[in-house]
Amino acid sequence: MLLGPSLAVSAILFSIGVMGVLLRRNAIVILMCIELMLNAVNLTFVALSQQLGLDGQVFVFFVMTVAAAEAAVGLAIIIALYRHRDTVNLQRINLLRG
């Protein structure tokens, strides 16, 4: 039931997330795009669990937990970065250049 549209939506969401990660320069926005990708995957899990059993739904909780932790750590890093460099523009943060 509605498997095709669900997967299509999740694919669109995932692509938006990827494009955002690739094209945006603001670290916070990139972090949000990553969340978007994670949630697109979550949607896929839920949609497919109709046919493949409840494992997918359980997995979604794990993903959300990890995403929450990642958001907390990621935002903390960005704040620390901002304090040092006065910017969250990732193009200007290239200390590890070879």
Place this chain on the structure above:
Amino acid sequence: MNPLAGTAADWVGLAILLPFAGFLANGALAFLKPKAKRTVSVIGVGSVVAAFVVAVAVFLAVRAAHPAVPYVQTFWSWIPVGDLSVNAGLQVDQLSVVMLLVVTGVSSLIHLFSVGYMHDDPGYARYFAYLNLFVAFMLVLVLGASFPVMFIGWEGVGLCSYLLIGFWFEEKEKADAGLKAFLVNRIGDVGFLIAMFLIFTHLGTLDFRETFARAPQGLAAGGGTVTAIALFLFMACVGKSAQIPLYVWLPDAMAGPTPVSALIHAATMVTAGVYLVARANILFAMAPVASAVVAGVGALTALFAATIGLKQWDIKKVLAYSTISQLGYMFVGVGVGAYASGMFHLVTHAFFKALLFLGAGSVIHVMHQAYHHTHRQADAQDMRNMGGLAAYMPWTARTMWVATLAIAGIPPLAGFFSKDGILGAAFARGQGQPFYLLVWLLGIVAAFLTAFYMGRLMLYTFHGPNRTGDLERPYLTEAPWVMTAPLIVLAALTIVGGALNLPHVETLRHWLEPLTAQSAAFVPDLALSGGVEIGLMVGAALIGIAGLWLAGRILKPEALLPPERAPQETGFAKLLLEKYRVDEFYRRFIIEPLVWFARVVLWKGVDAGLIDTAGVNGSAALARGLGWIGSRIESGQVGTYVVFFLIGAVAVLAALLK
């Protein structure tokens, strides 16, 4: 079961171990108590005399049993690799026992002489350590039951020769002389190695017994293989026994102490090449071309070295060239197939040449002492500083005259019979092959020159007025008994040594027959008709007498001037004095091109150019360049990384889903 098993021959290893133990003891003393000369003398001389006693016992056992096949004692398996199996073994037979007796006997006398000669030298213990080590290695060479074991001795005596030539290494030219001997010998040793490889490839063994037993079936007589083996073996002999073109090291080897020259560079080590040919006689007999080369090189060397000996002033240099010349005779002997005659000359030469060198040593010792007393810097070895010494050192003069008559081939001394045996064999071989007549002719001319230069040496050294100097003259006395006693023993041996192999009795030839019988099939009969033989003998004796007579006739010891006032030589005499400038020739055409090649091509070109630039620095630059390219990817831009990550992820997915 070999008849020698259970006899004294079982103990032949002792003859090697005793001098080796002497080496260890004296070597330790050289470090710990270099002043303990009495102990060093007792150990040094005692160990070699003990080895001589063992040798006599072994000889008596061999004489009693007279085994038809060599008696081989195997101690352990030395090189067991695949098909190659070399045992550490010693071989007792008629040939090795002759060498065993000569080496230990002459060594004993020379060790005794050294006690007097080296008495005041600070390196006394070191000297005896080296000398004992030499005897041990020489006996390994002589007794080894296979080519590799012999090679150990072969290299070992080379090492001792190097150590003893450069014994007074504080003087650069003496150290250089040692180095020269070592390096020139290496050239020959390559031949020994190649010969061993060939023998193993074609016969599958390196044992003497096996090799010589398999050779007649395994190799084609006169074929390329056996000729190559024989020629490579001879190359080793050319180096070790100082033949043309590798003889140049031997005259320089006179830089060592004189007893060393007597032992190593006259009586024993340099004859190793002759021994090798006699040992491998079947290989040489099967290769007539190689044998002709041996005889030809020997005859040429005999004549060539004798001519240089005509104009040398250094008493030891004369004897050195004489040694080279006499070694040439021995090679003529073994080259024409008269293996017993070659060995016979080896034995008699060991007696009279050791005697000549020790006599010269005695003269130099006394001259040196005289100059030492008056603090005069003069050459104690230059015959122009000698003269009339017979009045001061009668025993040295007498014994040296015995040796001179022997080497000149005056009957009935040992040298007459041995040299005549060789020349007679060459003449007999020349009946069928005219090449050997040429060899014989060269030998005859060399014999004449030998008599002449020996007459010259004796005349200038012992007769005429004394030129040592008025202040020094009172210090000229006979050498101590430890030095004259060996001279007298050697003189006695020189007188009676001919009895070893008298014509038609031929004790030595029959003695060696079990080892040379195999070759007899390949070598024509060398017997001469009675009339010709007597004619040759009388001729040889007359030539010796003529040489001595001519020396006495045309040389004027009274007219000799000391070296510093001597006039410049001109023409051919100058060429002889400068030894045909062979050393200069080698320097110009071999050493300098080699050094140039090493410096310009190998060092500057290959090492500095190729290896350093392309190899070492090149690979470093390559790594650095690759690293630079890699570092371009590391932009520090997270976005770029993500792009790569994405591309990678898509690629992995694509690969998985395919």
